[in-house]
Amino acid sequence: MARSSSTSEREARERLRRYQARQTLHESRTARRVRDNVGAVIALVVVAAVATIAQIAYFSAGPGAPEPVASASPSPSASADTEGAQPPSTEVSEFREWSGTMTINESIPLELTLDGMAAPQAVASFVQLTQDGFYDGLTCHRLTTDGIFVLQCGDPAGDGTGGPDYRYGPIENAPADDVYPAGTLAMARQGGDGSSMGSQFFIVYEESTIPSDAAGGYTVLGEIIGGLDALVEGVVSGGVEGGAADGPPATPATITSITIE
DSSP: OOOOHHHHHHHHHHHHHHHHHHHHHHHHHHHHHHHHHHHHHHHHHHHHHHHHHHHHHHHHSOSOOOOOOOOSOOSOOOOGGGTTOOOOOGGGGTTSEEEEEEEETTTEEEEEEEETTTOHHHHHHHHHHHHTTTTTTOBOOEEEOBSBOEEEEOOTTSSSOOOOSOOBOOOOSOOTTOEEOTTEEEEOOOTTOTTOBOSOEEEESSOEEOOOBTTBSOOEEEEEEEOHHHHHHHTGGGOBGGGOSEESBSSOOBEEEEEEO
């Protein structure tokens, strides 16, 4: 028996309805996948951007921020009570090479040299502070272990904010390519301020590229020529407190003494 035309029309309409429903579901799933993919890409871009900015900010706020960056800016900040104070004369550097030993935790002797010809103001300050016993008993308050590999020391406040009663500049003897070889001894400062150096310095324990900022690079005043492996084993290998990549070293580090001649 032939089917009625009304029955055929109902079936056709039902097939069309099911087809449209499938199309709507497919389009909805496709749109959701596109949104998810776009969201994932945006999230990755944001994470990468934040990481890049954080690394740049670390030394643009200086190895100060090293005076770097365990606050975002471990650097000695200039304060009202430093205004008018003057750093030692460059003549204190005697414009010559100095040699000596910095002892950490009583058992890690670091042999060092200072270049009074290349960085007379920084060396004059370091020599005067050393001879005054300023550094004895101060801690190394900041360790970085990702991308930039430095141990920062010399802050009497112990948190990246302190220094002597003066600040000085300009930047001396900074590498033109922003590469600081292992063993480099350099001055920390505030980001963008080449005249904010004080007592804080950093030791590069593994070659690091530290981007220059608006003020330039970082004053290299000398070099650790012996004992760096012992420093890495005795302090750096312990990492940063809490497992972070930038902050106080998990193994406390204190300057027992510095002798130079």
